[in-house]
Amino acid sequence: MANSERLDGRQDGSAFAELDRYRDKWREAPLGSDTDGRMFSSDLLAMSDEKLLAAWDAMAGRRYGGEIGWLGPLYFDTFRASHVLELGSGLGFDGIRFAEAGALWTFADIVPDNLDVIRRIACLKGLSDRVRFHLIDDDLSFSALPADYDVIWVFGSIHHVPFEIARKEALEALSHLKPAGRWMELVYPRERWLREGAPAFEEWGKLTDGERTPWAEWHDIEKVRRRLFPAPFRTVLDFEFCSHNYRWFDLQYASDRPFRLDDFDVDLLSxxxxxxxxxxxxxxxxxxxxxxxxxxxxxxxxxxxxxxxxxxxxxxxxxxxxxxxxxxxxxxxxxxxxxxxxxxxxxxxxxxxxxxxxxxxxxxxxxxxxxxxxxxxxxxxxxxxxxxxxxxxxxxxxxxxxxxx
Ligand SMILES: C[S@@+](CC[C@H](N)C(=O)[O-])C[C@H]1O[C@@H](n2cnc3c(N)ncnc32)[C@H](O)[C@@H]1O
Structure with a gap:
């Protein structure tokens, strides 16, 4: 694809994202919120069904009652019977909750064990027919998935890889979004980065998500738009919460045609x-x-x-x-x-x-x-x-x- 070769700067068309160092970090997934700590998903997988479900339910309960509890009441109706693709699903707290309320959810992550935990939870909760799974490989391709998602949900995930990798991944995922579909994302705002000393992004991840975190990058609406460019989006919601710790974007893809990078004359746009x-x-x-x-x-x-x-x-x-x-x-x-x-x-x-x-x-x-x-x-x-x-x-x-x- 000529345009993507131009975007990633490689002429041989090969994948440029080497995700292993990120995979190694994220085998240890957050337990619902930033204050709840983290756990290796392999340790969760070693538990009996009964213990795993009890542990997962306790974490999910804290998340739904905590600082992002408003996500459910805000989006339950929007997501009922909708197809949602989640990039970076961790232990699946959001997707399982919305699947229980009627959404059809695809969990995509770079870590196989994280997806296996969710697969078991979905099965134990009788939700297997409402969910599917996609392991994101270094080619950042989503070609195995349908192209008619209503929503792409990105909750604190792709800001943990450098901008150019996240951009390539986002553009790949966007070609699976319906016209007028939504891009919803939680990011860390620049205000938080400044407050924490404006460190290099390699260092900032250690402050936001623990010692082993290789990357965390602040985002504002323009940076998210630059990541999604040239796909046009209109803003539905854009606000910070929790004392500038988080920022929430809900954007609508403003086109009546599915997004195809090849449809754009990138030279003209630039x-x-x-x-x-x-x-x-x-x-x-x-x-x-x-x-x-x-x-x-x-x-x-x-x-x-x-x-x-x-x-x-x-x-x-x-x-x-x-x-x-x-x-x-x-x-x-x-x-x-x-x-x-x-x-x-x-x-x-x-x-x-x-x-x-x-x-x-x-x-x-x-x-x-x-x-x-x-x-x-x-x-x-x-x-x-x-x-x-x-x-x-x-x-x-x-x-x-x-x-x-
Ligand atoms: C901070 S956790 C958030 C997990 C979940 N969204 C939540 O809110 O609990 C980051 C998740 O994103 C995944 N991740 C990291 N980089 C990613 C990327 N480039 N694409 C997709 N997922 C990624 C990690 O494996 C991990 O599951």
């Missing part, structure tokens, strides 16, 4: 116009320093610091194309002090609904992506101060406009 420093104009009171890349906002909440004229770049991208699905503006920046808003405005200077992203100061470089649909194209990007009593400061490394689905 074409962009890079905006130069020259196209950034300063607003009154703002200051630019350090080779024209660092900015200090004027005093006052909401005071604009700089604006980028987008009209020319958008015209350039449009060329003589009859249809422009929409555009995205990507900005790589660091906010050094305070809070900064990056927002799109229309020709009349009015902010486009939902098109402002607020970035708080922090040590890491951020990629901010702002989107606009064809019917609502912006004329400018405005950057403004959003911290009261502070002249926020930021550094912009690049800005570019591209076509987006």
């Amino acid at each position: 074409r962009e116009t890079v905006l130069s420093n020259a196209s950034i104009s300063l607003k009154a009171g703002a200051r630019r320093t350090l080779k024209a890349q660092s900015f200090r906002c004027p005093a006052g909440l909401f005071a604009p610091a700089a604006e980028l004229d987008l009209a020319g770049a958008i015209r350039g991208l449009q060329g003589d194309r009859a249809f422009l699905p929409g555009i995205a503006v990507d900005i790589d920046c660091t906010v050094d002090r305070g809070s900064v808003g990056f927002g799109l405005v229309d020709v009349a200077g009015a902010y486009l609904p939902g098109a402002e992203t607020v970035v708080e100061s922090g040590p890491d470089s951020r990629r901010v992506t702002l989107r606009a649909t064809a019917g609502d194209l912006p004329s400018k990007l405005i950057i403004r101060n959003l911290r009261s009593g502070c002249r926020s400061a930021f550094t912009m490394r690049s800005a570019a406009v591209r076509i987006a689905g």
Whole structure:
């Protein structure tokens, strides 16, 4: 498949995900919640049926009564008689619960013993005809599965492998999702990563999921969208809970056709116009320093610091194309002090609904992506101060406009 070869950077079409080190970690699966500890699934498999069921039920009971207990009441009705594919099912607490309530659940995991535990639990609970299993191999293929899933459920799993592996896996799984199907995912937010010292992702996994964890990576909505790109999604839910420890996304695949990567002209979608420093104009009171890349906002909440004229770049991208699905503006920046808003405005200077992203100061470089649909194209990007009593400061490394689905 030409497109996937381009995406994974290999020309021989071979699998690039070597999952053994992740498999070795995840033979020890979480017992329902982050505070409940972990257990080797082989130890659970060594138990008698009676003991296994009692142990599993006790763990499941704590999970359903804990911080994510709301998942059941929120989704029982949505999932009844629906086909759900779960990536990274662990010991199967969510899938068994929803299968008991009428869902048809496919458990997929990289660890065979984890799947064997669920297989036994499903059998003991009389659910064997409502569930199926898929062992994810290094080729990250789901081709043995049907292509008509209503939902893909990803609960704290693929953020434990590096972004490019997770992206390849997600795109493989997406070709098994129905039009208008849902992608639901629990991730760890960036706020938690910052609070815990902004460690390398190889180190962060040890803090989030125990000493043997090789990887944990923060995600926000844009990172999840980048992982799923070019499949278009609209946001149904996006919120953090438990003191910024978790973030929940419920996204709907916004197309009436099944997703096929080969249907997309990836070269066209990745074409962009890079905006130069020259196209950034300063607003009154703002200051630019350090080779024209660092900015200090004027005093006052909401005071604009700089604006980028987008009209020319958008015209350039449009060329003589009859249809422009929409555009995205990507900005790589660091906010050094305070809070900064990056927002799109229309020709009349009015902010486009939902098109402002607020970035708080922090040590890491951020990629901010702002989107606009064809019917609502912006004329400018405005950057403004959003911290009261502070002249926020930021550094912009690049800005570019591209076509987006
Ligand atoms: C933190 S546990 C979460 C398990 C379960 N979803 C839960 O909430 O209890 C991570 C699970 O994801 C699986 N996993 C790790 N990397 C994966 C990947 N790239 N694809 C699918 N599953 C993966 C692990 O084997 C493990 O079962």
